[in-house]
Amino acid sequence: TQLLEQSPxxxxxxxxxxxxxxxxxxxxxxxxxxxxxxxxxxPVLLVTVVxxxxxxxxxxxxxxxxxxxxxxxxxxxxxxxxxxxLYLCAGGIQGAQKxxxxxxxxxxxxx
Amino acid sequence: xxxxxxTPSHQVTQMGQEVILRCVPISNHLYFYWxxxxxxxKVEFLVSFYNNEISEKSExxxxxxxxxxxDGSNFTLKIRSTKLEDSAMYFCASxxxxxxxxxxxxxxxxxxx
Numbered sequence: 001t002q003l004l005e006q007s008p009x010x011x012x013x014x015x016x017x018x019x020x021x022x023x024x025x026x027x028x029x030x031x032x033x034x035x036x037x038x039x040x041x042x043p044v045l046l047v048t049v050v051x052x053x054x055x056x057x058x059x060x061x062x063x064x065x066x067x068x069x070x071x072x073x074x075x076x077x078x079x080x081x082x083x084x085x086l087y088l089c090a091g092g093i094q095g096a097q098k099x100x101x102x103x104x105x106x107x108x109x110x111x
Numbered sequence: 112x113x114x115x116x117x118t119p120s121h122q123v124t125q126m127g128q129e130v131i132l133r134c135v136p137i138s139n140h141l142y143f144y145w146x147x148x149x150x151x152x153k154v155e156f157l158v159s160f161y162n163n164e165i166s167e168k169s170e171x172x173x174x175x176x177x178x179x180x181x182d183g184s185n186f187t188l189k190i191r192s193t194k195l196e197d198s199a200m201y202f203c204a205s206x207x208x209x210x211x212x213x214x215x216x217x218x219x220x221x222x223x224x
Contacts, residue, residue, distance in 0.1 A: 030210070031210060033212050033213070035215075040217075040218070040220075041217050041218065042115075042202045042204075042215030042216050042217050042218050043154065043202070043213075043215050044215070045212035045213060045214065045215075047212075048210075048211065048212040050210065088154065090154070092210070096167055097142060097144075097159040097161065097166050097167050097209065098144070098156040098159055098167055098169075099146075099154075099156065099213070100156070101153045101154040101155070102153070103152075103153050104153070
């Protein structure tokens with residue numbers, strides 16, 4: 001059974017600080033997706049990474065897929081209160097049409 | 112931007128009753144999914160549907176569950192005899208082809224009493 005562990009589960013920092021959220025597994029994934037989920041809503045896709053070592057940037061957010069495709073990180077530069085939310089990583093399983101989700105990181109950015 | 116639409120947004124049902132959760136995926140998408148999220152827990156895969164048939168299902172998706180795409184636009188999840196532990200948010204998702212990111216609907220909050 002493939003598992004994804006996110007850390008930290010909760011993070012509260014001040015506006016303007018930088019942060020990194022990690023998503024780790026002992027399994028290899030064909031892709032790694034990051035979502036943001038607001039209360040009472042479905043996950044909204046932020047990015048998909050598919051190649052080991054791949055780095056993608058979305059404004060102040062930088063996503064990296066590990067070389068071995070077992071882990072990923074989300075780095076936010078100069079965090080803003082609007083970044084507050086639940087961030088989920090999800091791994092695509094080779095040959096299967098499904099995602100395995102991490103438990104999420106609840107991020108709070110204080111003004 | 113195209114959306115996945117789910118109805119109802121909330122459903123309360125008595126234990127043992129049948130419920131049908133409805134989804135309208137994005138029109139040119141080919142792969143359809145149901146996931147669920149019990150309060151405070153991870154998002155869990157239930158079933159994937161492609162080419163008018165189930166392509167994969169999880170252990171959760173037992174004989175009480177079924178899916179249909181009756182008319183080429185709607186995608187439904189039926190729970191035949193609901194249990195208390197079926198209470199969760201149910202999310203429909205679709206994607207245009209394998210390997211792309213999913214578009215999720217806003218979910219149906221199912222409460223079994």
